[in-house]
Amino acid sequence: MLTARYDQLGLQSGDRILDLGCGFGRHAFEAARRGANVVALDAGRDEVEGVAAMFQAMAEAGEIDRAALHTAAVQGDALHLPFADATFDRVICSEVLEHIPDDVGAMRELARVLRPGGTMAVTVPRFGPELINWALSDEYHNVPGGHIRIYRRRVLRERLTSVGLDVTAQHYAHGLHSPYWWLKCFVGTTNDQNWFVRTYHRLLVWDIMKAPRTTRLAEMVLAPLMGKSIVVYLRKAGA
Numbered sequence: 117m118l119t120a121r122y123d124q125l126g127l128q129s130g131d132r133i134l135d136l137g138c139g140f141g142r143h144a145f146e147a148a149r150r151g152a153n154v155v156a157l158d159a160g161r162d163e164v165e166g167v168a169a170m171f172q173a174m175a176e177a178g179e180i181d182r183a184a185l186h187t188a189a190v191q192g193d194a195l196h197l198p199f200a201d202a203t204f205d206r207v208i209c210s211e212v213l214e215h216i217p218d219d220v221g222a223m224r225e226l227a228r229v230l231r232p233g234g235t236m237a238v239t240v241p242r243f244g245p246e247l248i249n250w251a252l253s254d255e256y257h258n259v260p261g262g263h264i265r266i267y268r269r270r271v272l273r274e275r276l277t278s279v280g281l282d283v284t285a286q287h288y289a290h291g292l293h294s295p296y297w298w299l300k301c302f303v304g305t306t307n308d309q310n311w312f313v314r315t316y317h318r319l320l321v322w323d324i325m326k327a328p329r330t331t332r333l334a335e336m337v338l339a340p341l342m343g344k345s346i347v348v349y350l351r352k353a354g355a
Contacts, residue, residue, distance in 0.1 A: 120237035137212030232354025252301035291338025
C-alpha cells in the first residue's frame with residue numbers, strides 16, 4: 117500500500133532515492149522494483165534488519181538486480197543523516213514528521229541531502245481525520261514514539277518551504293483507512309478481536325491484495341473527502 121505516487125515524484129530507473137523512516141519498506145521495495153538505487157533509513161533496528169532481509173530475498177527471486185542496483189538499509193537519526201550534501205535525486209518521507217519534536221530540523225536535513233533540482237514526497241496524517249482519532253482515543257497518540265502534533269496543511273507547507281523546497285503538487289490518500297482508524301480508536305486501539313475491526317481489516321487487506329474495482333472507485337471518491345494522509349510533492353531549487 118503506497119502513499120506517495122512515483123510518477124508524481126518523477127522517479128526514474130537509476131535514480132538515487134532515500135526512504136526516510138522506511139518502516140518495513142513498502143516504499144523502498146517499490147522504488148527498487150522500478151530500478152532505483154535505494155537507501156532505506158529508519159531509527160528502529162528491527163525495521164532495518166527486516167528491510168535488508170527483504171532486499172536480499174527480492175534479489176534471490178529475481179525481482180531486482182543487485183549487480184546493477186545499489187540497495188541498502190541503514191539505522192540512523194533523521195536529524196543527523198549520515199550522507200553528504202546533494203546525495204539523492206529523490207526523497208520519500210512518509211508518516212514520519214508527526215513523530216519528531218524538531219520537525220523543521222528533520223526537514224532541513226532532507227533538503228540538505230537532496231540534490232538541486234531533485235524532488236521529494238512528504239506525507240503526514242491529514243488534519244481532520246487525525247483530529248477525530250485524537251478526540252476518540254488518547255492511546256492512539258499518547259504512547260512512546262507516538263504522534264506529537266497534528267499538521268494543518270498550511271503549516272506543513274510553510275515549514276517545508278522554509279528549508280528551501282518549493283511545493284509542486286499535493287493530494288490526499290487512503291480514504292478507506294480513516295473509518296478503520298476511527299473504529300479502532302472508538303473500541304480501543306489494541307482491541308483487534310472486535311468483530312467490526314476484524315471485518316473492516318479484512319476489507320482493507322482484500323483491497324491491498326486484489327485492488328478490486330469496487331474499492332478502487334470508493335478510494336477515488338473518499339480520498340479527497342477524508343483521506344487519512346496528505347501527500348505534498350516538492351522540488352529543491354537549482355539545476
